[in-house]
Amino acid sequence: MADSSSFRTQANALFRKNLTFQGRNFRTNLRLILFPIVLCLLLVLLQAIINNELDKPSNKCGCTCIDQDGDGQCERVCGIQYSDLDQVATCSIPNPPEWPPMLQLPAPQFRAVRTGFDSFGDLPDGSCRATNSCPATVLITGSNQSLGDSLGRNMFPSSSTFNSSNGLTGAVLGSASKTDSSNFLDSAFLSSLPIYYVQSQCGPNSTFSISVPIASLDLEKEIRCVQGQLLWRNSSSDINNELYAGYRKGNREEKINEILAGYDFLNSNINNYNVTVWYNSTYKNDTGNGPLGIVRVSRSINLVSNAFLQVLLGPSTQMLFDFVKEMPKPETTLRLDFSSLLGPLFFTWVILQLFPIVLTALVYEKQQNLRIMMKMHGLGDGPYWIISYAYFLAISLVYMFCFVAFGSAVGLKFFTLNDYSIQFVFYFIYVNLQISMAFLVATFFSNVKTVAVVGYITVFATGLLGGFFFQFFLQDKSFPRVWIVVMELYPGFSLYGGLYEFSQYAFTGNYMGTDGMRWRDISDSNNEMRHVLIIMVLEWLIVFFAAYYVDQAVTSGSGARKSPLFFLGKFKKKRSTSFRRPSLQRQGSKVYVQLEKPDVIQEAKRVEQSLLGQEMSHAIVCDNLKKVYPGRDGNPEKFAVKGLSLALSQGECFGMLGPNGAGKTSFINMMIGLVKPSSGTAYVQGLDIRNNMDQIYANMGVCPQHDLLWETLTGREHLLFYGRLKNLKGSTLTQAVEESLKSVNLFNGGVADKQAGKYSGGMKRRLSVAISLIGDPKVVYMDEPSTGLDPASRNNLWNVIKRAKQNRAIILTTHSMEEAEHLCDRLGIFVDGSLQCVGNPKELKGRYGGSYVFAMTTSSNHETDVENLVKGLSPNANRIYQISGTQKFELPKQAIKIADVFRAVENAKSRFQVQAWGLADTTLEDVFIKVAREAQPFDVLS
Template sequence: MSTLSQQSAAPLRARPALAPASTQLAVLLWRNALLLVRYWRSTLAQTVGAPLVFMLLLFVLQRADYAVQSVSNPSPPSAPLPGVYRCQGRSSIPCINIMFTPATAATQSYMSTFAALNAKRTGETALALEGAWSDLAAIPSRNLDMVPVGSPDFIYNYALRHPNVTAWGITFNQATTNGVNNVQYQIWYNSTRVANSSDVFGRQLVAFMRGLDEAIITVLNDPSATVKASIDVTVRDWPVVPPKTLSDSIVQNLGPVFFFSCVMVIFINVVNQILTEKEQKLRHGMEMMGLRPIVYWLSMFLSTSLLVLASSVVTCILGIAFQFATFKNGNFAVLLVTFFLLGEAMIVFAFFITTLVRRARVGILAGIFVFIIGLLFESFVFSSGFVGYIWWKPTTPSAAPIVLSLLPFFNFGKCFLDISTLTTGKLDELTGTYVPGPGFSWSSIYSPVISTLLPTYSDATQPDVPALVVSWYMLLVDMAVYGVLTWYLDRVIPDEFGAALPLWFPFMPTFWGIESRRQRSVEREDWLDEVMSTSAREKIDDEDSDVSVERSRALSAAFWPAAKIVHLRKVYSSLLGKEEKIAIKDSCFTLEEGKLLALLGQNGAGKSTTMNILSGLTPATSGDAYIYGMSVRHQMHRIRKVMGVCPQHDILFGDLTAREHIYLYAGLKGVPRAEWAALVEDRLQAVRLLKVADQRAKTFSGGMKRRLSVVISTIGDPQIVFLDEPTTGMDPVNRRHVWSFIEQFKQGRIVVLTTHSMEEADVLGDRIAIMAHGRLRAIGNSVTLKNKFGAGYRISIVTDPARSDEVRAIVYTQVPGATLEDDSAGSLIYQFPVSSTPLIPAFVRNLNNYEGLIKAWGISQTTLEEVFLKIIRDANPGGYAADQLVVLDDAAPLPGTLRPRFSVRRRNTTRSQSAAAAAANAAAADKDVYTDAAPTSSSTNASSRNNSSLNPLV
């Protein structure tokens, strides 16, 4: 037994191969370059505009910061030390201003004197001496001023138990040696209470000490003396001289935010571009024509990398031009690589995002979300070494920086922090001045930041920071991780047509082009058995005899034309699987080489779905099709090499010209470069687009776009071409050019075409299949269909009104089944049933024998439109659709048929209402009326060619 491809009745003559991946890549890069040039404003904005704007902003901020740093104050004013103020307490927790111990007469005297002297300085009432406090657990019910307590331990433990309740604590220690009083005291001071002020250990503390000293001196001298001891201290700042080295802290702190933003402009643009191409099905279109998905991603990566490189170079140059310390003291290559790697990693991250969403709008929102998270990281996490390096503090879990390094902006923040720490330096806590860093050379990437430049945390630990090159490696890892995720998810997440590979596809040898001998050469009978045994079937009682014959041919193991469609079924389910729409029910038919099959059907009949399955856009629910020995279900990648598709909606790049479209698809299909120019001439001339070959597709009219789409589907001379409503929107002249192009092109090929034009189906279709509700209702050539479903022939005879009886007698004698449809002013119209067809030739010949009696005559066959309407009516016994009832009116004669001209009007009424209304209208206007109960109607668009060439009698 031989194989499918070997046994095909019509084997591929010369199977065209797709272009190699390298050629496809080259042609896509050329397309991307063209678009970058065409969208030059956007390109410039991403590469130069964004870095310029962000760097300029940073420069302005840096200058503003320098202006603040450069302020000088040669004579700051002096001010006296203030007094000690009452503690305020918090709304729910009162405070204790001062606890003191021991509670002796001397210490109480010191404190009372302190309160009295202090009140003069604060202007408040004097602090009161409260009763002793010994309850360690209790919190006072009101603010207390000066509380004697039992011991220093009490103060300590109370502060531990009730933090932030007590403002001051004093432990006195007084000894008299040789008549000399030695008074010592220790002050406990709650610095956190004033941590947000500028006076942590400043004036308040000194003022307190000064107040205590005054009190002690006063008491020890003579508390009753009129003149008390007074220690007046005036405090004055040193003159402020601008530092010689201005710190670049603004660039160090805000730089990551601004540089990250430069890259994010490209990031958002990439998300938008990829999703727009997805949304407009441009990528689908290219893939249907054989583009390998990996080539698409690679081309996008390479062309966007160019933008990233340009943006990184511009950023580094501007950094130097603006004299930022990071750029002045940092190695140019280190900075360039850092920016470039960030950009590259963010691009691949953008690719990853585009696999998760379908709409550009949603993608942009997702991109903005990522942008904001990145900004938060750069602005808060990496704004200073103290916070930025905390991830590498010994006490931080080591998994934290590893997990976070999956975010490209985390790695960038670390890189920039390293560079800016070494180039900008660090604030010397002691002197309050900036110590410039040693600079960042290329070799610095291998060593961690020196410990003197690293922060020391409150627990006296320093972070164990890895070298900068590790962050570069992590950026490369990010690219690899998101690249692989993109590659995987792009294939397993179903697109809007539901096409997706199984989750385990990487483990399928066929995915890698490895096919076992058995897979390469499936016995066609085996395949047929398998499809028949695995496919769902419907019980169909009322199938037309020709459709049944076609089904038998498709299911026959002895008949193998170029393509077979077997038990094809498509069910669309809603997201939750609650609603199902059966778009195709058990379709079986065959396709022969050199013959065009025209698919007709009402809207929603399932024509496009059939085309989409056969062209690999959407998977069949069950059943399969075999085209030139290849299975649509399993070998679509091979079929694509011999397939051309003109989808229902134009898939064109608005900013590419017609010529560039042909070059692009010729490149993807592997047409040799030398043939491209001739291809443009030949094909565009055929559809009359040559004059506009260099105009962009967005300037084309609807009909011009359709013509270009038809041409694209024929590039690479595919063996099978699917044309979904190819002439929609075309004027009659151009439609005929396209018809003649298709007519020539179909030689030696399979062409499947869907259309709503009966004329088109009549002219082009070697076979015509009519679908309704997902089922084939009729199939055959035009004449067969007309004979089978038409009402026969219609003849009109013009005679003298006075002699019309003679004519009637002649007609009834020669064609007994004829029915008179109209008789007015000597114009007789007869309908001849199909059964009388054999009598018609003799009848027509005879008419010439009645020269004086018959002045003129004409004959017409049932039109395809009448056949179509009949089949659709039969398929809809309950009414085709409430809003699609056919009502005919207008009595103008139709050229060539001597019949009144009818126009088709749709009414939004029910069947019976419409019929009644139509009858009423006709009665009123004396017009012919056809309702959906009438078997046929005349066509308004039957071509004269059909009437003559398809009519065997004329």
Template sequence: MAGFWNQTVALTRKNLIYHRRHLRSNLRLILFPVILFLSVGWLRRYLAKKNVFGEHYNAKMATEGTPLLLIPAAEFRAVKTNQIPQSNDLPDKSCRINGSCPAIILITGNNREFGESVAGNMFSNSSCGLNNTADCVFGKTDKTSEKKYYHLQSQCKANFTIPVRTQDGTEVTECLQGLLAWRKNYMEINDELYDGQYKNGEINEILAAYDFRDSDMKHFDVHLWYNTTPTSSEKPPNEVPVGSTLNMVWNAYLQSLLGPSVRMIFEFIGEMPRASTNVTYDFASSIGLVFFTWVILQLFPVILTSLVYEKQQKLATMMKMHGLGNAPYWLITYLYFLLIFSLYMVCFVVFGTLAGLTIFTLNSYSIQSVFYFIHINLLISAAFLLSTVFSSAKSASVFGFVLVFGSWLVGGFFFKRLIADVSFPRVWLIVLELFPALSLYCGLDELFNFSEAAFEMGAYGMRWQSLRDENSGMRGVLIIMSIEWLVFLFMSYCTLGGCFCRSPLSIFRSSQERPPSFQSPRLQVQESGVLVQVDNQDINQEILKVEHLLNEPGTSYPIISHKLQKTYPARDGNPEKQAVKGLSLAVARGECFGLLGPNGAGKTSFISMMTGLIKPSSGTAYVGGLNLKTQMSEIHSSMGVCPQENLLWDTLTGREHLNFYGRLKNLKGANLSRAVDDALRNVNLLQGGDADKRVGCYSGGMKRRLSIAISLIGDPKVVYLDEPSTGLDPASRKMLWDAVNKAKEDKAIILTTHSMEEAEHLCDRIGIFVDGTFQCLGSPDELKDRYGGTYVFTMATAPENEKEVEDLVKRLSPNAQKTYYISGTQKFEVPKRDVSLSDVFLAVKFAKERFGVEAWDIADTTLEDVFVKVATESEASAS
């Protein structure tokens, strides 16, 4: 038996050959993101060249004017809202009615007392006036239709205005209150800025925000948020708000440090003369979350379809029946999909970066790698689990793509709003994130939020320290996906056969089931309430032999079946079906046992139980001394199977098939090469280069011969041949019979066939199986003697002579029975004990003298006659 490592190597070598033959398909799959992002990069450059998104302006010469802040319009200034829990310290919404809402500045830092002290110096209460405009802070609304100017103070006097020189001339500014609001950390500020600008039903704009971080009287470190989105098509340099916004905090710090009289005057700002330019645009935001979710999920239906295809074609079952364990198969399959998906995501990230998309360039690549790695493992394990549900590759493919596009729609039009809605319970959001596609959407949403904020502020996006913040959603997404990945992986392992979910009491049961003692030569086999009366002496002897062998230690019989039964449950309105009813059989080494029976008799169910495809309802069997119920994996390693269908890979050659299955039988080196050549020679596939042709080019007969060679390679102790000669020409059939006769010298073979000639030529014993039970057992000659003690006499005459022929036969034997009649041709069964062949010849000679005999024949009973007679009588008695 090949160990785990040898099985893994055998499967890996086979898969490498298989996937090398499908290299183009694999490359097309992996390079799908490359094509998309090359298109995106080209589109980005094209739109930039055409200036579709950019804002164009000229600055041929420096201009001067009073530096201005960019102040939100009165109807958009931040007020208290239920969607932002931190906004309770803001004014009520009613201030928007009369336009009295203050301009809000958010502040935070590690030292609240210091931060509030410095920020309190930004606006003057008394010094700003008509005669002292240097101490004033001026601003303009970003609603260009108003062209309204303000000066900011901590408290405003009624109807207090100040004239100010602007680029348009002297304008009158109104007093506007500046209100400071403390926040716990920069994440709260980030969320409030984003929610107020994008996520709520109405705009809730902040003037500016400052993070003083670790600043103190000896060290000044400030992080600034400012608005750069005026609606004007022209943006003069003196209206760029960053200079004025920074000047406010610099002066505030200087006054805290040196006294209230100190001020750094900021008179104007100018730019160097330059040519026309385009404003930078975040193209990743325009593509959106939905696009990225769709691209990443594209590989999921491919994986699911591939798994179900191998299940539908029974290729995995074929490998398992020849000794491949569950662990090597699922390990290699998992690693292959992981490799393909990883290369897919590497192309996704690399070419997304080359396309200049900020979600890749601004966020930490290590965080992105961990996020994508966990998610692709989650998708693969989910595909493994779902593959157990489907039996058709087409159904799995349709389901997979419906799932992808359904997730695309749900994420873009439903889940997106739930993420933005702070009133939606977080618990239910976590429940929705248990769906892998939505957890992907949520994680991408976090990456987008960080990259957009970083793009606006010219800073870095998501970093590992960002995950420590309590408001970070990425941390929860990573935890949910990791747990779900492990759970899906364990469930898949159990469902696909890696572990056995048995009753707790099963550990106390003996692994060797011993049959009850028999009572008499005439047995009654009772299984699950069904009583089968056995009258045939040969069947009685077989049951007694099985009873004796099971109680005898160290038996040499490779196959022993004891009261094996299979009952299919009621389904779709049909009653339960007992396919096999208490079958007992022992097959010795060197014996070929023929299992004959009409369609639906239960032969396939019996073979399926013996090969481990289905579990018996009751009873048991032993193959090579191993229990069918508990040691099936060990049985597979010493078993060869040729199923009714040719379960082969079209892109592998015949030699490659045999090399793979030979390695599963622990053949190596020269022994493997010799065994492969012998197997190919025995089925006439070594000549003419057929061994090195791809199986897809084989004819049906060549595929059948290769399937037989696979079943015999590696010297298995037990071989099951299910209608092996189907589709073979007479010469190939004769070669097959010779190969089976040669192979059965040290093997136990069970063969099913509808060819009585094949059964008579190959089988040492035959059992005719009808309605789930044996009706007779014995060698071909014994069965013909026992069930065919008659001659078959046939005579063809003119129709008017039919009565003379019938009288002639009755004179030969009064017990003769007419079995066939049509247009003067009659067939009779004549008991051998009633007549001799010489009497028959004399009677025919006499008949020829009296009337015209066109043709006549007398033959011994064939195995086909026995089969028809036994099957017909058994079905008649059952009905």
């Protein structure tokens, strides 16, 4: 028995096949690489258009010449212009204006009132919204209510404290306008919305017009009084619930109940000041990739701090908060890096494009049963997984290299500013995770079209969800980081998160003229890259081993499923490969009684002798082999194979005959390892099919019923691949391939080097037979090998099989009686899961066909005369066919003589017209039909 090929040999065979297969897909690979290149070129084009717009004078700093000191000489002044407040982002602002501090005040129509969903009755009636007179409510709580009430009374000034003549000094100002991302020009003073000042009470004349100086200009701004209302709540949870209940539920205006602020004084007392502040950040400008907008919270803190000082030191004490001011700003050049803005979305699609490609390749091999075919010819799971994984990894890395290299070559800041070593680590880890995920997902699919749709939906959905959902959580620094980590457990969001960090650093670096992401930035608490890399590495390892486990123990992508604890097999004592009689098992509580034929009983005795070691020449021994499929949907159990015992010698071709559904396919599937027997076993070259299929595969050849071929590989390349799996090398391999091609008439005329997808059906069939015989396997299974062949090709193929059976055992299934009689040394007729008879063709015809078939065709009027003629020859004759004057009868051989038949026919011709007649011996087809009809399902006794 030949040794199985080594791991290295199997890996080499699969690697060479994959390289050849990849070479055939050059155009597909070119289109794959062109996709990111075209996308990069599109980004470059958009970048050029945007830069052209930004370079226009209208988008540059608007400087002017102003005589500031009255000497008749003008000085160039940039930034906030003195004439019309013209300001662009590129201008320098060495002296930003000072703005009065503001509260984020709810608009009049949104201020808190009594509603049906609010359980607190101390809020004002909703009718105040009609007159825009609703107070601005502040909620307070703490462990000391008397102190809280005292602090609350000191927060807002009385009506006598502020009037128009005092200007803005001491006023508690507020606005409902949305803030900007900077405070160079406060939107509250530039928008059409009014500015309010908050007091404990508003008098009858509480609207004033104030002049607000900005540079050399004075802006006239109307300010209105609004009453500040302080309400006590018993706990911070009450405040929290009330704030939440009033937050624009369903965008229905009647449910908007906004609060100015909330304060929890906790354990504060005269000697201890401790406060928690709630504020409304809804209106901050945090859209886009820029910095977060201004949050008007500093004035709220100042109010409560000032109130505490007044409780301690008296009402005359004031902690003034005069103004807020932005930091000075130098003149800059406005540049917008388009690749950094759109990079996370576009590049997510570019990288994820590899996922459906790997996925469909894996599912294609499963759908076409190519992986099973490779396994049955000796390819182990280890080489398959490692080489396939390395193959997809190499393709992915080449793809990513071309992507990054081209993006860098055209000058995309996304690539050129960020450290290439960080990019390599990130892309390397992710493509490994992506390939592992493809292996895992592929175990649950068996249709290429379905998995392709799922794969590409995943690609586009991930990009869109990342850009319009996940990115907002990344930008919101108040969002809990733990939930970001949870979402990044989905690999697509991990990819998007990493690309987003690259884009942020590239955008900032391009804008500020600095570097992008460096390794030192990984430790930054605001940088998600560290979390992303850790998550992807852990998921890569977990997903890879999970995919392998599911492939082996849950699905049947590589044949019969293994035990859920298959990985513990190495710790168990190695099983003996010698013949051992397995313990016979009863199936459920039913006993099957069948009257077996003598030849079937004799075959069982041969099996018994072989198992006892008295006969060692048998290549295949089946010992009481059974297969029961469990009942489903209310149907009973299906007994596909009912205790088959069979022994085949080396050099013997055994033909399996039987009607459709007889159990032949189930028997073959058990022998080639696709399914496991329910009980009993079989030995191939002394190896048990239950435990040693990997060793059996090394000496086994299979010609399946349907051709399992790679459409883009040639016939020669198929044979080279399978020859290498059978341990053939060098000149031996080349010679074996040429001989195989010549034997099946695929060598001449360039047919051997034509792609299999261009072969005719008969040529594919001949190639499948050649594959099953290459490498000199000791056991070969052929399922209807001559299907679809013309008579000349079929006869040539029969000669090939007859030569091949001289040193190997062959099990052949066929529906052609001529093929069975021509090729098979012995035949077995299989009906209803049981072997009904065994023997060579002559024995079967002699045993089950002891009769002649007499046929005669006359006019319909003489059918009775023909029947009387036959009864005269033999009273035991049996009519088996009758239609339109043509009748067939079975005549017992021992009861008649052929000469008597001829005399009877000549006599009949003198009495009526005989159009045709014939006398034939029993054919193998007649035997098959007779055995199939006589075989009845045996009884089932409970």
